[in-house]
Amino acid sequence: MKGLTVLSLLLWLCAAYFVGIYLFVGGFLLVRLEVNRTSACGDVLQPGAESADFCRGAPRFRRVVVLIIDALKIDFARFDPAKTAPRPYENKLPVLEETVSARPAQSRLYPFRADPPTTTMQRIKGFTTGSLPTFVDVGNNFASSAILEDNLIHQLGQMGKRVVFMGDDTWENLFPKKFYRSLPFPSFNVKDLHTVDNGILQHLYTTMVGDDWDVLVAHFLGVDHCGHRFGPDHPAMADKLTQMDGVIRSVMERLQDDTLLVVMGDHGMTDTGDHGGESQKETDAALFLYSPSAIFPGPPAEDEPDVVPQTDLVPTLALLLGIPIPFSSVGQVLLPLFPPQEQTQGAVRRLSQLEALWINTKQVNRFLETYSSLSSDIPPESLSELKAAFARLSSDYLGSVGAGLPPSPHLASSLQAYLTSVRDTCRATWARFNPAKMAAGLAVLTFACLACFVMSELSAALTEEKRAGLKGPVAAAITIGVAVAAVQLVARGYVEVVWCLAAGAFASEALFLWRAWRLNRPAVLKNGAKVSKLSARRLLAPSLAVPLLRCASLLSDSYVIYEGRVVTFLLLSLALYVPVRLNWDGHLVPLTPDPLKSAGPLPSPALTLAAVRKESSSLIGCLGGLVLCACVSLSFHGCREEQGGCTPSPFLSPLSRLQDSQLKNLYYILSVVSLGVSAYLLRLWLCHYGNLNSSGGTAFAARWVLPLLCVCAGLHWAVSATPEDGFRKLAELIRVAQLALPRAAFALLGLGLGLIWADPLTVFVKTRAAASARSPALAPRYRASTGISPQAELRHLIPQIYQRMRRSLEDGEAGGVEDGRPAVEAYGLGTVYSAPLLLFCGLLGVGLLLLHPEGMALAFLLLLLEMAALLHIHAAAEVDPKWVFSVAWTPVVLWSLAASQFFHSTGHLPTFPSIQWGAAFVGFPDGHSGTVLPACLVTLNTFASHILFAVGCPLLLFWPLVREVRGGRGVKGHGEEGEDAVMEMRLREKPQQFSAALLQLSTRYVFILGAQVFSSVCAAAILRRHLMVWKVFAPKLLFEASGFVVSCCFLLIGVTLVLRVDVAVGRWFKRLIPDASR
């Protein structure tokens, strides 16, 4: 058994996949650290001035009305009277152009450039915090979508301004309880053009007339929804824009002198009405500023900006309203809104351009310093440049202000230049896809999938080869990686590890594929026409068509949303195909013996009619069980917000939240019963195959650790479900129990897994008195142990195997000495591989269940049953008489589909809000100090089903042997001896095929999972401008990728456990038969 070869090949493969995923995700998801500090009035000390509070000064505007028209593209806002036949979206907002030309001192219209991703939620974050939000804003608010970073709304609240909000309910999620008054309307239904807008219009004017507001935010969604539904070039868009024109007019009429009106779009749209990407059509929105009193010095001057970046609104509004600029803003004040130096002296003190710039610069610099001390993703060289620039500017400014001199005319422009360069640096770091990395990641992943497929097809040849097979690719990886690093060091002075990894992985994969091709060529030449080609016919075979469909389904947002049901549907389709196929091949129903055609399609003449019938009925029974499990498991699903009319499973909420005590008791009993049934079934199986007779660590784990673990879990549930105030006297005890019970369970779990690892052998050897062994029917006497009926022992204990081996060994030396045969029985030898693996799975399952809500015990029971049903179906469907352990595609595909199915059926969804954060507090009710442990717990909870199916994957290899179906098929050639139940010992007879089959099985599993990852990577890359990319595809990609990583790790653990058992079995044989070579 070439364990190391198998392991190293698998490791290499996983590493290649990981590098690909890392590269792609690194290029696709831009991560920014959230700085949870807020600005305060004291920060905004004006230079030279006495330490007066900045916020006390009278602001330029007392009130502001912000009308956000979602997806108001700049093209919609422009007006060109020359156009005689305008398109439906052109010239529909004449009010803006009229005002700008009629009252140039009071209004401006600018193109307003958003930063990608141009989706509404990210944009709202952008123009309230002044920062550049990325997909993953690392902070501590994963659980809710509320903005914790410093923002305009927060600052306004701090200053006692009354913020009234109406419109898109996204705001309500982002700023919960921050508004003085809030009128949110549902924004989810894209088909609905009017609900939000009409809702706003009902309240907007009445609110404006009243006096209980300082800031009024109204977010209209009609234009955006119209774009999504009809596209911009549609009469509906004309109607909508005309309506908006009327709204702006009426709002302008009602404005007072101390009020500023801001009309803005949060992003643009493409010609098809979509947004989310980074093309200019999507990023360029409109910004219209108006005040009844003059704010601008005159008509637009030469030096006014052509385009206003979206972040610039934040510092401008903040300074105009007299509040501190939010801490993380990287925007730059809009200079035309501030008077130049000369006009400062007046009754009301207004910030001059230079002062505003200086306040802004100081704030940006402070943010930059804080951010760079927390994170190192800003390149150090640009950081030091910026620092130097700031030092220079600050000394210039303070010098000139301190001396009372008029500042040099260049100072303002150099301050602006500084602010621009900070923003550009940040944008380069945070807000841009990295297409090169994405492409490299895709390429590495493609080759990894290819290598995986090749490996699974050539597993026999690869395991036969000397271990040098992997030396080449690894050496190539290291060489190329180091070479790229050296080139980078010479050319650029620093090393980017990502590219070294990419180059190494790519070179290694290429070399592996080339060698595999060379390896394969002789075989191809020999076989001639028998080359297995991936023809259309093979692709249409359901075992490959179903994973293809599954991968294709990841490219559509609807299918991702309904993934749980889609996966179940595919699973059932493939499962029902199994008996159909068997029937087609004539294995399902015993054909009536045909005198004319004796050989025919009959599987083997040895098969009796009754045996076939029994096998078939058990197959159909298992299929029924599988179908039932799958259907019942549908009732444990959670709900995505995109799924309308869906109620999450009642089992998902923890027991402690249930009010009705009777219901609570019912659920509790149900959970405990299903936990008990799972544990009992496991034990029964082990008992049945005689594995409990031994006295090793594994048997101990099965006999004591598993039940104890279940008891701990049951008690823990009971304790955590007690109402808070129910047992006041026992409060202390309950607190201790909440801490101790899960920890004890974790310790037990660790102990059990450790025991299995240390002593995986579950064989009980009994030596008999030699003379009495010669009973006539060769049936040795059995020791009745642990309550097994002698009948079961007769069928499943494997005493003869050892005798057979012994005899074949001794035939040469002591031929004919019949009595010299030692009388040794080995209990549980037939399931020596699968027993520890199964127990490992079981223990792990109970441990993972502990991290879930109690009701999920039922789902875990279903998982166990479905696993068993799948294994049985697989074993029963394996009818090839020349079968040598290799597992076909169909069961592997079923296995991976079941893993995805139970990911959903344990209440998980590929969205961030659905992560079960409660898992981090099981056993740690008071929270954690670090982040590693809670992250591990949450990962274990989220990918529980992936973990169980990955660890249990080698069972697919063992089950047909364990079941020994079709009456000793495959051992026909052994004559009389073939009647023995050999079971898993056949693996020891053919170690070469064993390792080949193990490698093939694991690579096939990795391939199916890898193909899914590849497909969701493709979805993210192709659909990166899709409306749903940040809501559906990006989270799906992250979950798929992390699920893959976790699955790979646990698959490796499972395979290693099998190899560990193999080593232990080898040692055991050596001890029994010292002269045996193996």
Added chain:
Amino acid sequence: MRHVTYEQRHKPDIWNRPHISAEAAIMWDHEIRAMASSHSIIAASVFMATVLPAVLVPGFSVYGTHLLWLYSVSAAVAAVSVSVFWLLGISPPTKKHTLGYKLSRLFRSCLYFFLSCLFFHTVVILYGAPLIESALETFSLAVLLTSLTTLRCLCVLGPNVQAWIRVFSRHGAMSVWDTCLQITVAFTLIGAWLGAFPIPLDWDRPWQVWPVSCSLGAMIGYLTGLVVAPAWIHYHRKQLTYKCK
């Protein structure tokens, strides 16, 4: 049991064909022609069942009054298939010619038809159809599937589940009509299966409503099967050999 069935056919010479001879080839062509014409009659009945109600019933449309369409098509296919197969003499001859036996056969056929409806209903629910709400729609789909598949089995093989199961194996077909049965049933079921795919999409089309897409898929699959079966048999007539006794 089977050889009894075949010996007692009205035209035994057509059916006994261990080797393909020139004479047999003519018979083949005859049979294929019979199949093609019967299939075109059935297809025409489907067409009529769609068009006639559209003319006669006000407000009839395939999407809007889907169940009506579904039942009219089911009834048309059922009636036409039964009569065509009876006229062609494909239906397995009865062992005894007593009226009682015939009645019991009829009764068993009806029972199997109903059981098959229940079976399809269960399978469709297991595939994810809602359990209680829109049960009528689900059952109608089951009726359609039954009249497209099970009814044909009943016509060709009689109420004999053993024979049905046997037909769907590689060596199970014993005549051209069995092969034809395999093809049409497979196409119908695959069509219905594929029909489920557009349901989750968010296109909001009238044919995405349960069970329109599935029944349309089944119907399209069935019609395709009707066309494909004679064509396939025609092009593979050299390879087809039937074990007959």
